[in-house]
Amino acid sequence: MKVKSIRDLNKLKSEGEKLLRPKNIRVQVGTTPYALSRKARDVIEKLKKELDQQNIDATVVRVGCVGICYEEPVVEVIIPGKPKVTYGSITVDKVPSLVKAISKGKAVKKYALYRTDQEEIICSGKTFSYASRVPSDYKKIPLACEFKFFQPQVRIALRNAGIINPDSIEEYVARGGYSALSKALTKMTPEKVIDVVIKADVRGRGGGGFPAGLKWKTCREAKGKEKYVLCNCSEGDPGIGMHKTLIESDPHSILEGLIIGGYAIGAMEGYIYLHYGYASGKEKLLKAIDQANEYGLLGKNILGSDFSFSIILKEGAGAYVCGESTALMATLEGRSGEPRPKYIHTAEKGLWDCPTNLNNVETWCNIPPIISRGAGWYGKIGTKSSKGTKVISLTGNVNRSCLAEVPMGTTMKEVINKLGGGIVKGTKLKAIGVGGPPAGLLPASLADLPIDFDELVKAGSLLGSGGMIVMNDKTCVVDMARFFIKFLEEESCGRCFPCREGIKRMREILDGLSAGIGKDEDIDLLQEIVDCLSEASLCDLGKSAPNVVRSTLRYFREEYKIHIQQQVCPSKRCTM
Amino acid sequence: MNSKRVDELIEKHRTEKGPLISILHDIQEEEGYLPEATLSYLGDKLNTPLGEIYRVASFFSKAFTFEKKAKHTIRVCQGTTCHVKCSDHVLEEIQEELEKIKDDNFGEHENFSMEKARCLGCCTSAPNVEIDGEILDKESAKKTIIKLKGEK
Numbered sequence: 197m198k199v200k201s202i203r204d205l206n207k208l209k210s211e212g213e214k215l216l217r218p219k220n221i222r223v224q225v226g227t228t229p230y231a232l233s234r235k236a237r238d239v240i241e242k243l244k245k246e247l248d249q250q251n252i253d254a255t256v257v258r259v260g261c262v263g264i265c266y267e268e269p270v271v272e273v274i275i276p277g278k279p280k281v282t283y284g285s286i287t288v289d290k291v292p293s294l295v296k297a298i299s300k301g302k303a304v305k306k307y308a309l310y311r312t313d314q315e316e317i318i319c320s321g322k323t324f325s326y327a328s329r330v331p332s333d334y335k336k337i338p339l340a341c342e343f344k345f346f347q348p349q350v351r352i353a354l355r356n357a358g359i360i361n362p363d364s365i366e367e368y369v370a371r372g373g374y375s376a377l378s379k380a381l382t383k384m385t386p387e388k389v390i391d392v393v394i395k396a397d398v399r400g401r402g403g404g405g406f407p408a409g410l411k412w413k414t415c416r417e418a419k420g421k422e423k424y425v426l427c428n429c430s431e432g433d434p435g436i437g438m439h440k441t442l443i444e445s446d447p448h449s450i451l452e453g454l455i456i457g458g459y460a461i462g463a464m465e466g467y468i469y470l471h472y473g474y475a476s477g478k479e480k481l482l483k484a485i486d487q488a489n490e491y492g493l494l495g496k497n498i499l500g501s502d503f504s505f506s507i508i509l510k511e512g513a514g515a516y517v518c519g520e521s522t523a524l525m526a527t528l529e530g531r532s533g534e535p536r537p538k539y540i541h542t543a544e545k546g547l548w549d550c551p552t553n554l555n556n557v558e559t560w561c562n563i564p565p566i567i568s569r570g571a572g573w574y575g576k577i578g579t580k581s582s583k584g585t586k587v588i589s590l591t592g593n594v595n596r597s598c599l600a601e602v603p604m605g606t607t608m609k610e611v612i613n614k615l616g617g618g619i620v621k622g623t624k625l626k627a628i629g630v631g632g633p634p635a636g637l638l639p640a641s642l643a644d645l646p647i648d649f650d651e652l653v654k655a656g657s658l659l660g661s662g663g664m665i666v667m668n669d670k671t672c673v674v675d676m677a678r679f680f681i682k683f684l685e686e687e688s689c690g691r692c693f694p695c696r697e698g699i700k701r702m703r704e705i706l707d708g709l710s711a712g713i714g715k716d717e718d719i720d721l722l723q724e725i726v727d728c729l730s731e732a733s734l735c736d737l738g739k740s741a742p743n744v745v746r747s748t749l750r751y752f753r754e755e756y757k758i759h760i761q762q763q764v765c766p767s768k769r770c771t772m
Numbered sequence: 773m774n775s776k777r778v779d780e781l782i783e784k785h786r787t788e789k790g791p792l793i794s795i796l797h798d799i800q801e802e803e804g805y806l807p808e809a810t811l812s813y814l815g816d817k818l819n820t821p822l823g824e825i826y827r828v829a830s831f832f833s834k835a836f837t838f839e840k841k842a843k844h845t846i847r848v849c850q851g852t853t854c855h856v857k858c859s860d861h862v863l864e865e866i867q868e869e870l871e872k873i874k875d876d877n878f879g880e881h882e883n884f885s886m887e888k889a890r891c892l893g894c895c896t897s898a899p900n901v902e903i904d905g906e907i908l909d910k911e912s913a914k915k916t917i918i919k920l921k922g923e924k
């Protein structure tokens with residue numbers, strides 16, 4: 197079927213609604229890598245078998261990830277007319293009792309995390325109600341909004357994560373998907389689309405926080421017949437997995453964003469640059485692209501308009517520097533991923549020397565709801581200078597690792613305590629790394645800082661990708677600085693001298709400090725290299741590489757001194 | 773890889789602009805490494821100097837190898853979260869485990885190749901070890917190594 201009009205789209209929508217809320221029972225299981233490592237696959241098999249044996253008319257669906265990693269495998273049960281119930285830590289041996297309860301239309305309180313009576317559909321602003329009346333045994337289960345994990349959250353980029361089957365375009369459409377595209381193509385000029393994105397003041401989620409609308413405008417106005425829009429799914433930051441979750445949970449939201457961007461900028465082709473080795477993500481994206489082509493949401497004359505657009509998926513080859521815009525473009529061209537100087541912006545001369553616009557995955561995911569609901573709606577979420585939400589992957593020495601989306605302005609402390617359930621027992625918060633290797637470390641005393649592009653820069657850090665790694669007092673900051681610097685040393689492409697040599701020298705000094713053979717003058721020398729690198733490196737890898745040393749010298753200088761003067765590591769992490 | 777298969781791969785990516793990396797991925801996946809003769813033939817066909825192919829392939833040293841990989845791949849994650857949870861010690865322990873096997877008369881050490889992984893994307897269960905695609909904790913990883921060693 198080709199979707200040629202809003203009517204066709206509505207038909208697809210009602211098919212999706214039938215899948216999401218079928219007449220029979222729907223049981224959905226999260227299948228992220230972590231869930232799978234906790235035997236989610238066995239749980240699915242067991243569920244199918246038990247449901248079958250007890251003769252229950254039910255469909256078991258694989259969904260993406262709700263983000264409650266610490267409770268994986270997560271299973272959700274939707275019985276028609278009853279609230280949706282989310283169960284945590286479901287193991288194979290819990291399945292029979294769960295299925296038994298399902299057969300009686302009941303909920304199992306002891307496994308239940310929360311229930312959902314109604315759900316807001318972000319793209320339309322409407323609410324969908326699962327149950328008009330809540331049975332008494334369900335009332336004992338807390339509502340989703342009473343569940344601590346959801347309290348601080350506003351889910352825009354993750355609007356469908358864990359709710360829809362990522363392989364189903366129908367379910368995506370049923371949640372308001374592709375209605376923004378239809379609105380843009382039928383009711384808005386490209387300039388108007390850009391205008392909304394500018395007014396919404398969306399800043400790039402890939403690290404820098406550059407205003408997306410402005411970038412789109414420059415690219416639209418740049419001279420050139422062929423133009424490209426690109427999606428950065430590089431995710432070179434070690435220690436997070438959130439692009440992966442976005443892709444595996446809701447691939448169509450990325451495509452829809454990219455198609456709208458293509459229309460606004462005047463591009464005929466879009467590329468998705470995918471991190472190397474994401475086999476499951478690749479499969480989901482390829483399937484989504486195929487479906488979109490099949491339904492005419494990609495290809496010639498999309499939705500009956502005169503706009504044509506295609507999306508090509510290209511896999512990277514595993515170098516961190518390829519997340520940088522010019523290196524990413526070189527890789528897409530099939531060359532080695534070395535950055536080039538940016539005297540000429542990629543918005544004017546990017547991929548194959550054509551005007552090119554690159555945005556991060558999360559940025560693209562945010563576009564459809566903004567187009568649907570308008571800049572005014574989006575502007576109400578977040579802070580003055582950082583609008584909207586940020587997806588945060590929280591890991592490290594917290595009680596609960598998770599993936600969540602909070603409004604900008606939420607403090608790091610709230611994230612750690614409310615989402616992460618606080619620091620591991622018996623230890624204290626020492627440092628927070630917010631945005632990967634280039635973001636440096638912030639001390640516990642700054643945990644009250646809000647998640648906000650500018651506030652974090654002021655403190656000498658970066659929001660970066662939003663991978664928040666929490667460290668307790670067993671962590672040694674000199675060791676962490678050494679870890680990040682070693683990573684960057686391996687990842688420096690070696691093209692420019694300051695980065696190639698400077699990072700290496702910093703690593704040698706840090707090696708010395710953690711081996712207990714540091715010298716008094718090392719601190720000054722480190723400071724000198726830090727300043728030189730941020731001034732003289734070719735690309736942002738080298739420019740931001742010293743941040744971790746700079747920030748730890750700023751906030752934890754005493755600890756450096758103890759390593760040098762007393763030749764001990766206070767946290768006993770360095771082996772001296 | 774025979775030349776017919778290389779031709780097929782080139783054909784597969786015919787409409788793709790800048791297909792070199794995609795073709796290299798395919799060869800790596802099918803052969804487990806990039807054989808010199810194959811690259812040389814590919815260079816002729818694509819009209820790309822062999823030096824340029826090696827430049828690209830060696831730049832991406834994590835994706836491409838020039839030697840055949842061992843039967844079992846052990847990847848010890850050294851991502852940030854894993855590091856916070858002392859993954860460097862895990863690496864040492866796994867290395868020791870492999871050293872033990874080496875002395876044993878049973879298995880061949882060459883059956884295993886060990887890599888440091890950047891991030892296995894499974895930070896919740898850090899520190900992680902991946903053996904042949906399955907994510908494990910340290911103790912199960914050691915057990916798996918012993919089990920795999922027993923298999924001929």
Ligand SMILES: Cc1cc2nc3c(=O)[nH]c(=O)nc-3n(C[C@H](O)[C@H](O)[C@H](O)COP(=O)(O)O)c2cc1C
Binds near residue numbers: 401429430557
């Ligand atoms: C070394 C380096 C690595 C980067 N890695 C990523 C990455 O993994 N993902 C990403 O979206 N942006 C990454 N960036 C930022 C991109 O260059 C670019 O600014 C961003 O994708 C633009 O999208 P945005 O404006 O939507 O954030 C990296 C930059 C540098 C210098």
